[in-house]
Amino acid sequence: MNLPYRINLEIVLDSLSASCDQSGASSKRQAMSSSSKKTPTKSSTLSDSKFPASQKAKRKRSPSPPAATTPRKRCTLCPTKRDRKTKMECSKCSKYVCGEHSSFIYAVCNSN
Incomplete structure (x- = not known):
């Protein structure tokens, strides 16, 4: 499954471990500080995608050929x-x- 944006796995794992670990406030602070990190925005990840702009233009649908006319x-x-x-x-x-x-x-x- 391809997502349109990248997910920072460290942020996800930190937030999951913080929610599962109810032992102390220090883990909650770590989760809060790690979740305050900036995640990449959609616009910045789209420019860093696998395909350059020239290939994106080529991937657009070409118009269908005109219907063949019968001579008779x-x-x-x-x-x-x-x-x-x-x-x-x-x-x-x-x-x-x-x-x-x-x-x-x-x-x-x-x-x-």
Whole structure:
């Protein structure tokens, strides 16, 4: 388990031994003095991490590649039951049409 910050084990062990040892006030004073030590802050430990800044930038997610477009699309005028695929596309309206409907689309697009 990786923690985002480092733990000073001496401070933890001193505080645990102080809480378990109820024998005298001297151990409590030692625990108090050891717990007053400064622990490293999150910002200081992040700069000292294993990876330099250049590698952190490389670890960012790269954008996913665009979806591959299929060269053949369904004719817009044929019923879906026929499922006619074609490569012909009208340059004006950018609709895909099969050979059967290409003359019809040509007449409609030229009139507009």
